[in-house]
Amino acid sequence: MNAANRHEAVLQYAVRLGDDALVLGHRLSEWCSNAPFLEEDLALTNVALDYIGRARMFYSYAAELSGDGRSEDSFAYLRDCREFTNLLLHELPRGDFAFTMARQYLVDEYALAFMEALLESADPQLAGIAAKAVKESRYHLRRSRDWMLRLGDGTEESHRRLQSAIDDLWGYTHELFELDELEQELVAAGIAVDSAALRPAWDAAVRATLDEATIAVPAGDWSVRGGRQGIHTESLGHLLSELQFMQRAYPGLEW
Amino acid sequence: MTTEHHEQDLAALEQRFQARIDAEEKIEPKDWMPEKYRQNLIRQISQHAHSEVIGMQPEGNWITRAPSLHRKCILLAKVQDEGGHGLYLYSAAETLGASREEMNQALHDGRAKYASIFNYPALTWADIGAIGWLVDGAAIVNQVSLQRTSYGPYARGMVRICKEESFHQRQGYHIMMTLARGTAEQKAMAQDSLNRFWWPSLMMFGPHDAESAHSAQSMKWKIKRQSNDELRQKFVDQSVKQAEVIGLSIPDPDLQWNEQRGHYDFGDIDWEEFNRVINGDGPCNRQRLAHHVKAHEEGQWVRDAISAHEAKKRQRNDRQAA
Numbered sequence: 001m002n003a004a005n006r007h008e009a010v011l012q013y014a015v016r017l018g019d020d021a022l023v024l025g026h027r028l029s030e031w032c033s034n035a036p037f038l039e040e041d042l043a044l045t046n047v048a049l050d051y052i053g054r055a056r057m058f059y060s061y062a063a064e065l066s067g068d069g070r071s072e073d074s075f076a077y078l079r080d081c082r083e084f085t086n087l088l089l090h091e092l093p094r095g096d097f098a099f100t101m102a103r104q105y106l107v108d109e110y111a112l113a114f115m116e117a118l119l120e121s122a123d124p125q126l127a128g129i130a131a132k133a134v135k136e137s138r139y140h141l142r143r144s145r146d147w148m149l150r151l152g153d154g155t156e157e158s159h160r161r162l163q164s165a166i167d168d169l170w171g172y173t174h175e176l177f178e179l180d181e182l183e184q185e186l187v188a189a190g191i192a193v194d195s196a197a198l199r200p201a202w203d204a205a206v207r208a209t210l211d212e213a214t215i216a217v218p219a220g221d222w223s224v225r226g227g228r229q230g231i232h233t234e235s236l237g238h239l240l241s242e243l244q245f246m247q248r249a250y251p252g253l254e255w
Numbered sequence: 256m257t258t259e260h261h262e263q264d265l266a267a268l269e270q271r272f273q274a275r276i277d278a279e280e281k282i283e284p285k286d287w288m289p290e291k292y293r294q295n296l297i298r299q300i301s302q303h304a305h306s307e308v309i310g311m312q313p314e315g316n317w318i319t320r321a322p323s324l325h326r327k328c329i330l331l332a333k334v335q336d337e338g339g340h341g342l343y344l345y346s347a348a349e350t351l352g353a354s355r356e357e358m359n360q361a362l363h364d365g366r367a368k369y370a371s372i373f374n375y376p377a378l379t380w381a382d383i384g385a386i387g388w389l390v391d392g393a394a395i396v397n398q399v400s401l402q403r404t405s406y407g408p409y410a411r412g413m414v415r416i417c418k419e420e421s422f423h424q425r426q427g428y429h430i431m432m433t434l435a436r437g438t439a440e441q442k443a444m445a446q447d448s449l450n451r452f453w454w455p456s457l458m459m460f461g462p463h464d465a466e467s468a469h470s471a472q473s474m475k476w477k478i479k480r481q482s483n484d485e486l487r488q489k490f491v492d493q494s495v496k497q498a499e500v501i502g503l504s505i506p507d508p509d510l511q512w513n514e515q516r517g518h519y520d521f522g523d524i525d526w527e528e529f530n531r532v533i534n535g536d537g538p539c540n541r542q543r544l545a546h547h548v549k550a551h552e553e554g555q556w557v558r559d560a561i562s563a564h565e566a567k568k569r570q571r572n573d574r575q576a577a
Contacts, residue, residue, distance in 0.1 A: 022324075029331060032315040033546065036554025038308065038338055038345075045335045049328060056324050073323050097557050153567060154560025161556070246322035246380060253437060255322035255380065255430075 001185050009182050010123060011065040012085075013192055015075055016228060018058030019086035022076055024107065025051030026239055027094045036097055043143065047104070050136040057129045077247035081237045082230040089172040091227075091236045098151055098161035103169055105144035109205050110176050112137040113198045122190035145209055152213025163215050170218040175225040177202075276477050281407035284350040292476055295469065296406055297351050298367070299478065301358045304344035306370035307337045309543050313377035314386060322380055329426050330383060336419045343415065347408040363548050370394075371529070372455050374537030381434055381441075381448035387427015389449075389456040389494065395420045396490045397460065405477035428497060435501040442502075449498070450506045456494075457521075458529045460487040491519050 001009065028048035035041035059072035089107060094100050115137055118130035151162040177199040179187065186192030210217050226232065241248075246255065268287055275282065282288055314334050321327035345355055361367035372390050377383060395417060402413045434445035461467055461483045473479040491510075498505050509522035532540070 026319060029318045029327075032318055032331070032334055033308075033311040034550045034553075036550070036557035038342055040554075040557075041311075042335055042338045042342070045331055045338070049331045049335070052324060052328055052331065056328070059324070076324055097554070150564045151557075151560050154564045155556065157556045158560030158563075242319050245320045250322075250440070253322075253441060255326055255433060 001189060006186075006189060006191075007065060009186055010126075010191060011062050012182060013186055014058045014062040014065065014126070016085045018055045018062060018075060019084050020090050021051045021058060022055035023084070023086045023236070023239060024090040025049075025055060026243055027091070028100070028104075030094050031100065044100075047140055047143075050133075050140070054129070054133055054136075057132070061125050061129070073247070077244045081232055081240060084232065084236060084240070085228050085230055087172075087175050087227040088224060088233060089169065089176065091233060091239060092169070092172065093235050095165065095168075096161060098158065099165040099168070101144055101147040101151065102162060102165035104140065105148050105209070106169060106173055106206065108137060108141035108144045109202055109209075110198065112141050113201060114193050114195065117193040117198065120190075121192070126191065148209050148213045148215070152210075152215045159214065162213070166210065166215055167218050170220060171222040171224050174220075174223040175227060178225065180228055273475075276405050276475075279477075281410060282405055283407045291472070292478075293351050295473060295476070296409065296478060297348050297353045299469075299473075300344055300348040300351075300409055301353060301361065302368050302370075304341045304348060304358070305362050305367055306373065307341035307344060309369040309373045309547065310390075311337050311341075312543055312546055313373055313375075313539075314383060316377055317380065317383050320380075321383075326430070333387070333423050333426060336423065340416050340419070343412045347406075347412045350408050359551065363544070363551070365544070368533070369543075370459060371533045371537065372452075372459050373543060374532050374540045375451065375455055376538050379444050379448060381431070381444040382452070384427050384430030384434060384445065385448040385452040387423050387425075388431050388497070389427075389452050390459070391420050391423040391427060392494060393456045393459045393490050395424060396486050396493075400479075400481045400486060403477075403480050428501075431503065432501045435503055446503055449503050453506050454524065454528075455532075457487055457491070457524055460484070460490070462526070462529075488518050491521050495519050
């Protein structure tokens with residue numbers, strides 16, 4: 001990869017990671033005033049805030065790399081569905097509380113390992129963002145793992161809801177561990193995380209938690225992919241129409 | 256003990272209680288207090304807590320649509336703070352023997368109120384500015400005064416809350432300032448929002464002193480430290496200047512500086528509207544309550560799961576210990 005290509009590849013990589021963080025943060029923020037009790041309302045919005053903060057750091061870096069006057073908001077507000085490159089797991093509608101926490105747990109196991117690996121990135125800016133994210137993800141994982149145990153062990157209903165959430169989410173997890181050409185090249189340059197290498201540890205940790213929560217590990221006979229190529233679930237368009245409403249209705253203004 | 260003795264004792268206790276209040280001592284949870292003082296405080300503190308929590312709805316309604324990531328983060332943090340204020344306040348009310356569950360039930364039954372201002376809708380982004388600037392601004396005027404309230408846990412809660420509220424007010428004012436300095440369309444959005452939120456904000460201080468149901472006793476017990484009208488005046492005086500700085504006009508033709516009083520005179524509040532909205536005919540009364548009830552009901556299975564899990568854990572521990 002020559003320098004110009006690498007520059008563009010890092011920019012795209014930062015946007016991907018920003019997109020992951022933004023759409024998940026958006027889904028979490030939808031819980032505001034809707035959580036099962038007040039303490040949990042605060043905790044969910046707190047995690048939402050961490051993720052949106054993370055999106056801002058990745059987008060700001062991408063904006064800096066672009067050098068063409070784009071800002072963090074250009075990436076969040078002025079791209080359409082096909083240009084968003086988040087992994088699908090992050091965008092799925094929030095569902096019930098079991099679905100939200102199950103998704104969060106699966107993401108947290110991944111995100112913590114991912115950010116720990118990103119700390120070693122040859123790109124100091126990405127490593128710097130990871131340093132902040134690791135601390136947050138450690139706390140997120142403690143919380144979401146605890147919820148897996150509470151819901152799995154709780155009542156028949158909570159067990160049933162959690163099992164069905166895990167079943168519905170499972171097919172979206174494979175994509176987390178796949179690298180396209182761009183990421184492979186950045187891995188070779190020591191910049192990106194080799195997410196395929198994270199799979200064995202993720203599998204083991206998730207299986208151990210589900211086992212402890214008395215939740216069956218799904219068979220893994222279906223999988224959906226496409227986020228990094230901008231092939232999304234239909235829900236993303238609706239998310240964006242809400243997220244981007246102001247910037248689209250009143251273009252080019254300062255708020 | 257005979258009834259007569261009992262009454263004498265009670266009178267003596269009440270006298271001592273009032274003497275402590277008069278001496279500006281704080282009343283603490285374990286201290287003796289008249290039952291009416293306790294009930295009055297539970298009513299006021301739980302109403303305050305419910306207001307923080309219901310107030311999350313109009314602002315929460317804009318989190319997913321905030322116009323920039325920076326604004327989105329500020330709004331998320333702010334709404335989260337409001338929820339946190341709700342928590343401190345519920346805890347303060349719990350020190351008086353009210354449970355969270357009872358207070359929640361009272362809200363759902365309509366026995367407990369919340370600030371009527373939240374029965375107005377947040378329709379445009381400017382409303383997020385107006386709510387921060389005016390609604391939080393009015394709340395601060397009230398809460399600053401309550402930092403000296405006679406009940407210790409409530410007073411201490413207020414000190415903490417006031418620090419965060421002043422940040423909220425600044426962010427709201429900053430939104431309004433940005434709009435007022437923006438395009439004609441943005442300025443019009445800000446003015447429209449001020450027009451809709453101005454009078455309801457003045458109503459937040461409650462009825463005129465002469466007509467306020469709980470005021471006299473609350474002042475004597477120093478639960479309240481300043482009257483509704485005094486606080487309202489303070490709010491008007493500060494807000495008029497703030498509106499001038501950013502070039503927005505307060506929607507009150509009678510508003511003018513009174514040199515003699517050293518305060519702004521302002522027009523009559525539409526108390527009919529105040530009563531109408533308090534009694535259920537505001538634009539959002541039904542939705543606000545229904546939203547809260549729905550979230551609570553949908554969360555029942557989660558709360559049940561926690562209790563079941565805790566009970567099973569205890570059982571397992573007991574078995575291990577045996």
